[in-house]
Amino acid sequence: MAVTAKALPHAHAQEEHEDPREHLMLDPRPRGEMNAMAMEAMLSTNWKFWLVIVILAATVAYCLFYEWGVLIFEGQGVAGVTRPDYWGVFLVDVVFWIGISHAGTFISALLRVLKVEARRPFTRAAELMTTFGLVQAGISVFLHLGRVWLTYWMIPLPNQRGLWPDFHSPLMWDFMAITTYLLCSTMYLYMPLIPDLAMARDRSTGWRKLLYRVMALGFRGNEFQWKHLTTAMNIFAFAIIPVMFSVHTIVSWDFAMASRPGWSSTVFGPYFVIGALHSGIAAVLLVLFLIRSTMKHMDYFLRLEHFDFLGKLSLVISMIWAYFYFNDYIVPWYGGGTIEKTLLDFLARGPASPLWYAMLFCNIVVPWAILWNKNWRRKPWLLALVGIAVNIGMYLERYIIIPVTVTITRDPFTWRLYHPAIEIPITIGMFALFLLLYMLASRIIPLIPVWEVEEGQAAHSLRKLGKTEVVSLSELE
Amino acid sequence: MSENLTLLALFSDVEPASRGIETLHELGLEDKDINVLSGIPLKNTILGRPAAKTNVPRIGMLGALLGLGLGLFFIQGIPLIYPLYVGGQSLFPIPPTLIISFEMAMLGLMGFSFIGVFIESRFPSFEPENYVPEVSDGKIAVFFSCPPDLQNKATGLLSTAGAEVVKPVEAQQL
Numbered sequence A: 001m002a003v004t005a006k007a008l009p010h011a012h013a014q015e016e017h018e019d020p021r022e023h024l025m026l027d028p029r030p031r032g033e034m035n036a037m038a039m040e041a042m043l044s045t046n047w048k049f050w051l052v053i054v055i056l057a058a059t060v061a062y063c064l065f066y067e068w069g070v071l072i073f074e075g076q077g078v079a080g081v082t083r084p085d086y087w088g089v090f091l092v093d094v095v096f097w098i099g100i101s102h103a104g105t106f107i108s109a110l111l112r113v114l115k116v117e118a119r120r121p122f123t124r125a126a127e128l129m130t131t132f133g134l135v136q137a138g139i140s141v142f143l144h145l146g147r148v149w150l151t152y153w154m155i156p157l158p159n160q161r162g163l164w165p166d167f168h169s170p171l172m173w174d175f176m177a178i179t180t181y182l183l184c185s186t187m188y189l190y191m192p193l194i195p196d197l198a199m200a201r202d203r204s205t206g207w208r209k210l211l212y213r214v215m216a217l218g219f220r221g222n223e224f225q226w227k228h229l230t231t232a233m234n235i236f237a238f239a240i241i242p243v244m245f246s247v248h249t250i251v252s253w254d255f256a257m258a259s260r261p262g263w264s265s266t267v268f269g270p271y272f273v274i275g276a277l278h279s280g281i282a283a284v285l286l287v288l289f290l291i292r293s294t295m296k297h298m299d300y301f302l303r304l305e306h307f308d309f310l311g312k313l314s315l316v317i318s319m320i321w322a323y324f325y326f327n328d329y330i331v332p333w334y335g336g337g338t339i340e341k342t343l344l345d346f347l348a349r350g351p352a353s354p355l356w357y358a359m360l361f362c363n364i365v366v367p368w369a370i371l372w373n374k375n376w377r378r379k380p381w382l383l384a385l386v387g388i389a390v391n392i393g394m395y396l397e398r399y400i401i402i403p404v405t406v407t408i409t410r411d412p413f414t415w416r417l418y419h420p421a422i423e424i425p426i427t428i429g430m431f432a433l434f435l436l437l438y439m440l441a442s443r444i445i446p447l448i449p450v451w452e453v454e455e456g457q458a459a460h461s462l463r464k465l466g467k468t469e470v471v472s473l474s475e476l477e
Numbered sequence B: 001m002s003e004n005l006t007l008l009a010l011f012s013d014v015e016p017a018s019r020g021i022e023t024l025h026e027l028g029l030e031d032k033d034i035n036v037l038s039g040i041p042l043k044n045t046i047l048g049r050p051a052a053k054t055n056v057p058r059i060g061m062l063g064a065l066l067g068l069g070l071g072l073f074f075i076q077g078i079p080l081i082y083p084l085y086v087g088g089q090s091l092f093p094i095p096p097t098l099i100i101s102f103e104m105a106m107l108g109l110m111g112f113s114f115i116g117v118f119i120e121s122r123f124p125s126f127e128p129e130n131y132v133p134e135v136s137d138g139k140i141a142v143f144f145s146c147p148p149d150l151q152n153k154a155t156g157l158l159s160t161a162g163a164e165v166v167k168p169v170e171a172q173q174l
Helices: A031-043 A047-074 A089-113 A117-145 A148-154 A170-190 A193-202 A206-216 A223-256 A268-294 A304-335 A338-348 A353-371 A380-407 A423-442 A450-459 B014-026 B056-081 B094-121 B133-137 B148-161
Strands: A460-465 A468-473 B005-011 B034-037 B140-146 B165-168
Touching: A031 A193, A031 A450, A031 B133, A047 A117, A047 A423, A089 A117, A089 A170, A089 A223, A089 A268, A089 A380, A089 A423, A117 A148, A117 A170, A117 A268, A117 A304, A117 A423, A117 A450, A170 A193, A170 A223, A170 B094, A193 A206, A193 A450, A193 B133, A223 A268, A223 B056, A223 B094, A268 A304, A268 A380, A304 A338, A304 A353, A304 A380, A338 A353, A338 A380, A353 A380, A450 A460, B005 B014, B005 B148, B014 B034, B014 B140, B014 B148, B056 B094, B133 B140, B140 B148, B148 B165
Parallel strands: none
Antiparallel strands: A460 A468, B005 B140, B005 B165, B034 B140
């Protein structure tokens, strides 16, 4: 049989010729123009914006503050917690919001240390999520405590009972870790903001001028101020990474230190950390989509390449999360005791199975089915949907770990399904508070770190290599 | 003897700014007479300037040590004052000591680094200073003080080097 040899097509004929200007770092605009764009994005509001603000504020007032008042006045009896589920949705909220808060540090600090250039335009949007996420987590802790007026017993001061907090307790480790993380991430948000506040000061009038003048602290951009600021930012970038890991590890120890079926696991620390990153990065995808869709000029700063980058990151983290989940699952499945196996059966075939399968679908199937495709990764609305799905999945995961797992105790006569009551409106109020704070902040502080974008653009250039141009990167500081 | 004048030379880019600073050196001005403001951080060698020194890492390390000490007090000192035996555990266990002292050391490190920026940069500073808002638009402002008889020569040479504006300035309220 005759065989006809076909010439292979030249590889370069199939290559896509990408316009370098698709990349923000290779599409520079004058700094003054970028400043004007960032300012206009911040200052432009319309009636729709204020309508959403009013709706969110009303939701916060009723669902969070009024209902919290009811909870304080009536006591924890109005919540769904009772034997054996004393840890309910408020603690799910704590873990969920701390998870969301991991995105800012991860994106800003770790990618800064690793010199990942794609991070530049969206670090602040992510850092802001960290700060507000931790505020939500703090509120959730107070909600769970019940008698919030006794919160000061956690502070190491002698109280009227003559007792000091017991620092041997994982709950105190948690208090210390979250406090450290909240304070440090707020400082880390503020420091890179100072040059942009100075820019806003130079371009504002009225009350904004006064506000930015105070917040910019007299920053002028001389060599010493830059040196001190960038040195401190480098210290923070390195130091806050282990703190970030410690926070969610310690949160996991709140559970893993108890010898309870479903909790006592040596893999819980890294599993919680990667879960936090999974939900945090998914939330960044959603927030960046909203910013890009609703604020002026944001399509210049937040480009498809950034969604592509975060989509890839989200896919990899989803795979690592699945790996850890499987590790955590298979050991009790293979060799666990009766109670552990009952719990797994409860998840796979029992009343909690819809939640369990929904969690696996949202956390694994959705990101894996969508994020492998480069074209799909460059559709912001699709990534926003992935972000929503993953966050639903991660919320369900925390819900399964806390109230569902607590249901299966070693005393079967206490088994009881947990049904949240007042927790539902309060949780809705907390989501509304997060959105409200974020939307208001987006009108007060520049969401784009313009000086970091300009620094990146100044460092990037195209140079001729053979018959093409390649990107060249310089170190400016 | 007449007092020195403070002049501003405004440059749109790094290249002319570095030429301008070199020109000032050639005129006999020292680095301490020159102050450079920029919209992004620039390595000192780019503009031919001496390296700026900072004590922020030292202040941060001091904070880390203080935080470590406070953490050790919390975990080791408090049980001394108020002994509380729980679950048969040691009163002075090592793992919780590592956790609390780590968290407090990191809080001290970052908190003091943050304070260090304030101390070293003399923040907050609302006094009148040499400044032009064009700096935040990406221009490079070179402020220098020189004797009045050098003003015309410096102006001419800096304009040749690429300065957009060379003019005497006074400190202004930010």
